[in-house]
Amino acid sequence: MDKAPPEFWLRGSVEGVPDLLQPAAHALLQSKLEAYKYTESFDETLLWKTPRSRASVGFHLQHITGVLDRMLSYAQEEGLSEIQFKKLENEGVPNAEITIDTLCRNFDTKVEEVIDYFKKLHKTDLTTKRNVGRQKLPSTLIGVLFHAAEHSQRHIGQLLVTVSSLETGDDRAKSALL
DSSP states (O other): OOOOOOOGGGSOOOTTSOGGGHHHHHHHHHHHHHHHHHHTTOOGGGTTOOGGGOOOHHHHHHHHHHHHHHHHHHHTTOOOOHHHHHHHHHTTOOOTTOOHHHHHHHHHHHHHHHHHHHHTOOGGGTTSEEEETTTTEEEEHHHHHHHHHHHHHHHHHHHHHHHHHHHTTOHHHHHHHO
16 A cells, blocks of 8 residues: 655645745645545535535635635735625535536646745745735735635635535534535
């Protein structure tokens, strides 16, 4: 039996990413790997189910992609577009035409886009001020980028719990679906 490779933070540096952003790059790559892993054999008919009124698997996959997209806009000193607001509004709204594969590929693409952005940065850029959200709350570039990574990890953990509760046939999860 082949041994699984170590987590990304134990695989060395991500080429081209500034040292201070290595933890964020590792977290994003780990999130991408786990999104595929946890949904690999997941029953597509359960994608929008909300066990015990918790967020669905579909929501988590849409949300982590949306968060990366929004944080990338803030990192680049841009406000959110109408398209981004519309996507935010529709996160978690059941849509029979959306598949797990599409959601995972969208997240994969966004992770790669963010890591490509990391590669364009210099460590001196990381402490520059950034405004976040409609209220233009203060942060720094590294704060925005770190938040994107940790927020993705948080939702991957929640995704795992939702997947496992739906797949195990947990009686409490079953009753929440009725």
